[in-house]
Amino acid sequence: MVLFNRAPQGPLEYGRRLWLKALLFFTFFFLYAPIVVLIAFSFNDSKRNTTWQGLTTKYYGVAWNNPDLIQAFTNSLIIAFVQTIFATVIGAMVGLLLWRFRFPGKTGYEGVMMLPIVIPEISMGVALMAFFFKIGWLTSDVSWPFNLGPIIVAHIAFSFPFVAVVVRSRMVGFNMQLEEASRDLGANLWQTFWKVIFPFMKPGLIAGALLAFTLSLDDFVITYFSSGPGSVTFPVKVYSLVRRGVTPDINAASTVLILITVIATIIAMKLQAQPKASKG
Template sequence: MAAVLWNRTPQGPLEYSRRLWLKLLLFATFFFLYSPIAVLIAFSFNTSKRNITWQGFTLNNYVVAWNNPDLLDAFTNSLIIAFCSTLVSTLIGGMVGLQLWRFRFPGKTAYEAFMALPIVIPEISMGVALMAFFIRIGWLTSDVGWPLNLGPIIVAHIAFSFPFVSIVVRSRMVGFNVQLEEASRDLGANQWQTFRYVLVPFMKPGLVAGALLAFTLSLDDFVITYFTSGPGSVTFPVKVYSLVRRGVTPDINAASTVLIAITVIATVLAMKLQAPTKAAKG
């Protein structure tokens, strides 16, 4: 049997990770998850325009994507929206996280459910609701010019991002030793000083991780942005969607590869920052 040849010591009944079929399944799944993305990245360096066969290495697609004003505008819009949304989401989410960690109050369970609503509601329902609302109050139809026309998208992104930030910040605060705060107060610090010099430094990894989460959520969002963007406020995913409907071209691959690189770097950073917390909690 192959499994016998594979293993040096006899396989224990609970050593599932050494079963050949499990290894194969794991490998097949990773192949299924990664090969389309690998093909996409590889073809962003392909010289063929038709994106079907590999012809040779080039960086030309990146130049084409960079020189496409629509694509570049959409990319800029995405980054501006992500930055603004991250800033406000981190602030509001941090406050809510702190509040939920700190206080007990009547109706807390209901309040938590209320704060989790944007996470739970189907994205498309939230998207069309915001679209109807923004058109109703005239935010999408009035011609305010760039960059003010990005406002509705930023508002929408904050609404679905900050509940996630509050969850991250709250789970970070659970590890806080309340005696530190008492010590600070004993030593004569007032409430603000205690907050600024004791709580905030402890919160920081949670805030940074929450901010990176908000950033990727905003950068990645397609559905809600699709319904809240106007002709002058197209984001990168929305632009790619309209291009993909017309066909598959290598400059989309190039632009997508850049976006993948940005999100992967942000994710790895976020994980690095969160890792010590988990270790400390043990």
């Protein structure tokens, strides 16, 4: 028995499909073509980096043997990892607070918490610079890696609201009856959190952590205003180098950074995947 009859594709439907395919093509082209060009020219055997002169991997060695570039790259990774841990913990607590509890001034608290997301980065960068100068943090002579402290604090300040938003959005779909059932079966608050709430929150927690990591890794404006002597990060270092022209070693270092981001995304997607139900 025929459940339904598919209408024949006419010129109008064919035109819509063609328009949709063209839109998708140009969207992906403008999104990923610059990345493909950057990766390709990291293997270009030319110092000018404007015309293709041949295939080589020597500029990866040049980037690896550049101590200033490696130091800036290391600073960015340390800042990203450390601030992601703190931003994820703080953002998760704030997200749970806004999802679970009602208290006086909740709307105002939520608005203040969202300020780092909505205000311009340049304004937040200047405000943080003034704050760090006021307490003498940017002018104090401390050794590495303690000189990265102002940048880490600044990155936590602007990234934890993103984690809070993701976690809260995830927890909106939580079935409160599961928590009630856990308490009825004798579990205390801590056991209920780890056995019932945390597994449901885990995908949002991973997504928020990945978002905080990537935001920190490529931030320039806030980092530029929060960095002190000897605390140059990779985006700031690249900015100082590209004023003299983009060279293949910069492309090579940027390619490695893209690779790290892709690997982190793949790991996050693997961790987000729900375990398959075991066969009985």
